[in-house]
Amino acid sequence: MGCFASKGAGSKASRLSRWQATGIVALQDGKLKACILFLVFTSFPDEVLDLGKSVRTLDLTHNKLVDVPEEINKLMNIQRLILANNVIERLPMNIGKLQSIKFIMLDGNRLTTFPDEVGQLVRLERLSISGNLLTSLPETLGSLRNLLLLNVSNNKLKALPDSIGSCFSLEELQANENSIEELPTSVCSLVHLKSLCLDHNNLKQIPPSLLKECKTLQNISLHGNPISMDQFQQMEGFNEFEDRRRKKFDKQIDSNVMIGSKGLDEGVDL
Template identity: 65%
Template sequence: MGILIKLRASLVARNHIDGSFFCLNHTPASLLETSQTTSINRTESAYRQLNLAHQLGRQTSRIPESGIGGVCVERYLLYRCPWPSEIQQGARRHTAPQVVPHEVLQVGNSLRTLDLTNNKIVEVPQEVGTIVNMQRLVLAGNLIENIPANIGYLRNLKILTLDRNRITVLPEELGSLSNLQQLTVSQNSLLCLPKSVGDLCNMLLLNVSDNKLNALPESIGGCKSLEELQANGNAIEDVPSSICNLACLKSLSLNGNKIRQLPPNLLKDCKALQNLSLHSNPISMDQFQQMDGFGEFEARRRKKFDKQIDSNVMMGSTALDEGIDLR
């Protein structure tokens, strides 16, 4: 290995190299592209000083039998993981694919991203709340019904993705995620949003489309940084007047609801609003055009639309979005 002392990048994907090859004191993260590796069979000591900065586990068939307790893991990605039922730690075996692998929960505070997309996870363990430095948690495409209250301890979390689960309620502790920037909970069974959602003052994107919401909480006006709100495919009848407080809101998408009218000052007060989509709602264009601030909104929309035309002409694209969709 001495001749590799200056090696900074090496592609070792799609291989069957024995794990002993990686028994190094300091292995650059770029040396280990493991996305197609079929087996990682090393003891904890071989990984103790290994900084696995990108991916450990993506489409791998096994993880080390002794776990990954000594690894400095920044990202742990288990997308459509084929081996949850085969994870071993000593003589102990997880036989049910419906649980978060215990080894994942032992990586400590060095974990920044945890992606468990498209598994069959039923429950989010309480231990997730102890990974306090985590910045991105992705649990999309599982069978999750409840989110533990101690998720509120993840004060450094910036992105929380919970799409395509079976969640009926979100805990009030969600409002403690003071650094959260993106919350997506589409395609679940939410009946309401917690009032504490208004405490997410740094949130830029909120997607609650395709749930069973009949209203948005009045507290949503507290999301002062919100730029995009998607609540398509619900049963929303009224839009809270507090939405007029969202001075940074650029895009509001409420397709497929039961909205008959909007807050009178929506277009006047939301001075950054450029896109408004209300397709398949019982609201008329006449009602919309009579709202205060319609002229200013139309000017902003047209300005954005014209820029998009110029951009698409330069890029050779024919896809355009005029920003409003009313029947």
């Protein structure tokens, strides 16, 4: 069933005008209100790419996107790129040209590799690529000096790159549900790290100086790894870590923040 051409043209013009004025393009679940009310995208809409530098936020969550086009570099001022829950298999090299971007979410896709060019995104603060098929991460990740959060959970990683220690601003690292066997010692250089989540990997030990060097670490979760609490408690810096962890939860209690069922053990899950 179709619709009147004039009505469709008016809707498109209004939509483009709104996107250009706000800089926000949100087409989650393929709900584009045009002639077809529920259109599932398999590729980037041309009209979005044509907006070029006007776009600040692009959200194409829950569609059927297979890849990201090379023309993504047209969105030169984009700050937030949200492409979760699609079927994306690859990222273009041109993604490295998005020099204004601060937030990327690619959770729940089919990525098997991550391009080296991501290291060019020097303003990136939050990168979430959980639920993909990644077996490795590029060493260029270490160039992301402003990165605050990295989520690589639910992939097929066997290791984290040595360069991770150069992500000096990193505060939260989530790498649950992988096959990681050991952490690079460079992790000990993450002096701003507050939370380290490595549940359900194959870790038998963690770098001996981790607790001593990471002086802001408040939460570490190692549930489902072949590592014991005794090993953890014998690490240098454990007492100081324990003090920070308890102060964190005492502050939450004082602020009437709900604490989960694990209570005060929640910050050190082994």
